[in-house]
Amino acid sequence: DADVTQTPRNRITKTGKRIMLECSQTKGHDRMYWYRQDPGLGLRLIYYSFDVKDINKGEISDGYSVSRQAQAKFSLSLESAIPNQTALYFCATSDTLVATSTDTQYFGPGTRLTVL
Amino acid sequence: GNSVTQMEGPVTLSEEAFLTINCTYTATGYPSLFWYVQYPGEGLQLLLKATKADDKGSNKGFEATYRKETTSFHLEKGSVQVSDSAVYFCALTLYNQGGKLIFGQGTELSVKP
Numbered sequence: 001d002a003d004v005t006q007t008p009r010n011r012i013t014k015t016g017k018r019i020m021l022e023c024s025q026t027k028g029h030d031r032m033y034w035y036r037q038d039p040g041l042g043l044r045l046i047y048y049s050f051d052v053k054d055i056n057k058g059e060i061s062d063g064y065s066v067s068r069q070a071q072a073k074f075s076l077s078l079e080s081a082i083p084n085q086t087a088l089y090f091c092a093t094s095d096t097l098v099a100t101s102t103d104t105q106y107f108g109p110g111t112r113l114t115v116l
Numbered sequence: 117g118n119s120v121t122q123m124e125g126p127v128t129l130s131e132e133a134f135l136t137i138n139c140t141y142t143a144t145g146y147p148s149l150f151w152y153v154q155y156p157g158e159g160l161q162l163l164l165k166a167t168k169a170d171d172k173g174s175n176k177g178f179e180a181t182y183r184k185e186t187t188s189f190h191l192e193k194g195s196v197q198v199s200d201s202a203v204y205f206c207a208l209t210l211y212n213q214g215g216k217l218i219f220g221q222g223t224e225l226s227v228k229p
Binding site: 094105110 | 165219
């Protein structure tokens with residue numbers, strides 16, 4: 001079984017709808033991240049969490065919210081989806097609480113979201 | 117600010133050709149540098165990394181050397197295979213930034229038989 005899973009894998013929704021993307025991990029990692037990938041822009045950080053009580057905004061958090069329900073679960077919500085949120089969304093985890101810069105991040109398979 | 121710039125793709129090569137994908141960075145501090153690879157339909161996975169100047173990261177025949185003087189971390193492979201077809205991302209992270217990665221835009225590599 002995959003260590004980092006994301007559901008759904010694909011989703012088509014309409015403008016104004018609320019949508020939640022879910023991420024679960026079995027790696028036992030404390031840190032979790034949400035990124036979005038757009039063609040020609042690479043990946044950009046939306047939110048990150050160092051533990052259940054520590055959630056931080058990333059580079060592009062406007063229009064998104066997150067919930068860290070447990071160490072293993074980190075959900076991303078779009079309260080009112082808009083077409084420019086159409087993108088590929090990735091969840092990632094990493095495995096240390098120490099503020100080192102050498103962490104490896106482990107990525108889920110991604111969720112392709114289309115907002116019509 | 118902190119940023120990563122990669123050569124634009126797509127890059128198309130024949131099998132067994134030599135590969136170079138250029139990556140340069142700007143950082144307010146002393147970054148660690150990474151190459152991640154994304155195979156079709158999959159998430160990203162770490163290919164190699166280097167944490168200090170002149171370090172060479174290597175994996176699966178790929179290499180990259182951390183060049184502080186030129187702020188570069190170019191990816192190379194001596195002989196590519198069709199199975200190397202993927203999107204390659206250069207990235208950096210800075211000490212005390214909680215492991216947050218800053219990515220380049222990605223370079224798509226297509227290897228033809």
